[in-house]
Amino acid sequence: MSFETLPKKATLQIDNQNLELPLxxxxxxxxxxxALALRKETGVISLDPGYGNTGxxxxxxxxxDGEKGVIHHRGYLLRDLAExxxxxxxxxxxxxxxxxxxxxYAQWLGxxxxxxxxxxxxxxxxxHYPVRSHPMSVLASVVLSLNGFYGDLGHEVFxxxxxxxxxxxxxxxxxxxxxxxxxxGMGYIYADPDMGYAENFLYSMFSKRLPEERRKIMSEALExxxxxxxxxxxxxxxxxxxxxxxxxxxxxxxxGGGIGALWGPLHGGANEAVIxxxxxxxxxxxxxxxxxxxxxxxxxxxxxxxxxxxxxKTYDPRAxxxxxxxxxxxxxxxxxxxxxQTAMELEKIALExxxxxxxxxxxxxxxxxxxxxxxxxxxxxxxxxLFSMGRMPGWLAQLIEFRADDSRRICRPxxxxxxxxxxxxxxxxxx
Ligand code: ACO
Numbered sequence: 014m015s016f017e018t019l020p021k022k023a024t025l026q027i028d029n030q031n032l033e034l035p036l037x038x039x040x041x042x043x044x045x046x047x048a049l050a051l052r053k054e055t056g057v058i059s060l061d062p063g064y065g066n067t068g069x070x071x072x073x074x075x076x077x078d079g080e081k082g083v084i085h086h087r088g089y090l091l092r093d094l095a096e097x098x099x100x101x102x103x104x105x106x107x108x109x110x111x112x113x114x115x116x117x118y119a120q121w122l123g124x125x126x127x128x129x130x131x132x133x134x135x136x137x138x139x140x141h142y143p144v145r146s147h148p149m150s151v152l153a154s155v156v157l158s159l160n161g162f163y164g165d166l167g168h169e170v171f172x173x174x175x176x177x178x179x180x181x182x183x184x185x186x187x188x189x190x191x192x193x194x195x196x197x198g199m200g201y202i203y204a205d206p207d208m209g210y211a212e213n214f215l216y217s218m219f220s221k222r223l224p225e226e227r228r229k230i231m232s233e234a235l236e237x238x239x240x241x242x243x244x245x246x247x248x249x250x251x252x253x254x255x256x257x258x259x260x261x262x263x264x265x266x267x268x269g270g271g272i273g274a275l276w277g278p279l280h281g282g283a284n285e286a287v288i289x290x291x292x293x294x295x296x297x298x299x300x301x302x303x304x305x306x307x308x309x310x311x312x313x314x315x316x317x318x319x320x321x322x323x324x325x326k327t328y329d330p331r332a333x334x335x336x337x338x339x340x341x342x343x344x345x346x347x348x349x350x351x352x353x354q355t356a357m358e359l360e361k362i363a364l365e366x367x368x369x370x371x372x373x374x375x376x377x378x379x380x381x382x383x384x385x386x387x388x389x390x391x392x393x394x395x396x397x398x399l400f401s402m403g404r405m406p407g408w409l410a411q412l413i414e415f416r417a418d419d420s421r422r423i424c425r426p427x428x429x430x431x432x433x434x435x436x437x438x439x440x441x442x443x444x
Pocket of ligand 1 (some may be wrong): 319377381
């Protein structure tokens with residue numbers, strides 16, 4: 014469908030009433046029906062559970078073509094960014110709209126480094142979480158509590174970027190790494206200003222016990238993995254961030270909510286679920302054909318984790334890059350990871366299976382990332398925390414864009430009520 018050949022309005026007929034609704038076109042040719050006037054003019058609402066047909070906003074940050082497997086941020090292809098930039102450069106692009114020149118990049122790095130610390134009270138706070146707490150619950154909760162420490166809402170410091178956004182980017186890896194260490198009874202490691210973003214995170218987790226050469230190999234891979242997670246337009250967690258912001262809640266409340274949404278196994282939690290699935294297969298010696306048969310069985314709740322996506326009807330372009338990172342990492346680290354073989358065989362069987370072919374179910378970003386993290390010696394329960402670190406600039410960029418949007422209103426969907434009709438109240442003694 015081409016917008017050029019379309020009339021600029023759609024006509025909707027309800028009973029005898031005709032309503033003309035404007036069509037809106039994006040820069041890459043996507044077309045939407047602007048339904049703002051629908052209820053006001055007709056009393057009818059649109060019903061779209063799961064929002065598969067609903068655009069919640071216009072956005073200039075990320076474009077996805079789910080049919081062709083294309084993703085670009087602010088016009089730059091994800092692959093080009095992953096091959097040529099570091100994570101903080103991409104974060105700057107997402108939030109400010111442009112890639113930084115050398116001077117801006119130096120300033121930007123300086124700001125991140127200045128904020129790469131956790132004060133004594135924050136460190137003390139971390140000590141009080143039960144050791145068995147999932148790292149995602151600690152991360153969400155500590156991020157929410159940052160409001161008590163900071164909270165310069167709306168205070169722009171750098172090309173449209175707010176100080177709280179800088180703080181969140183700088184402090185999230187430390188919250189994750191400090192929590193990892195204190196759970197194991199190890200002392201905190203302070204960031205090293207000479208190290209890059211991913212390297213500092215690995216250093217803060219593993220200290221100098223991780224030899225420098227391996228740390229460099231791992232941080233190069235991790236920078237790429239963070240970049241492929243950096244934004245993905247209006248996914249579940251990003252929509253949550255926008256939804257929370259729409260009530261004018263503070264940035265920490267919005268991001269804390271986003272972390273909660275990401276945790277679920279149908280979303281970012283799938284990276285942990287994939288490794289659980291692959292380990293179960295390996296440990297129990299399960300037959301892969303049988304695993305795929307179970308995934309197709311509607312009476313069995315089991316799904317092939319790391320497969321399928323709401324938008325992609327072809328191979329997720331992020332999964333292609335993740336697989337390349339895994340292959341490269343295993344060679345460079347000299348690690349033999351048998352789960353890669355299992356994953357590749359499972360992928361092959363699924364991609365040739367009629368059920369998966371008919372439904373366009375392909376590996377998504379979470380299918381291979383867990384294997385990379387596992388090869389780095391990062392425990393499974395940290396995988397979705399790494400996704401949160403990667404997605405942070407996307408959440409922040411979407412929040413910044415949302416706050417500046419003049420058409421912004423509180424997000425408040427409607428419903429169609431299907432409960433009992435109004436009825437007479439019955440006193441308890443007569444029920
Ligand atoms: N295994 C088996 N069947 C699947 C799978 C799967 N992984 N994914 C989808 N299907 C089937 C559904 O049962 C459905 O079949 P039907 O048409 O016969 O009813 C059809 O494919 C369409 O699936 P929906 O659930 O309607 O697709 P939706 O867009 O709502 O869900 C989702 C997308 C949640 C990602 C889904 O594919 C899934 O559960 N995948 C596994 C979890 C996962 O990997 N999540 C990570 C997603 S990427 C990310 O969030 C970062």
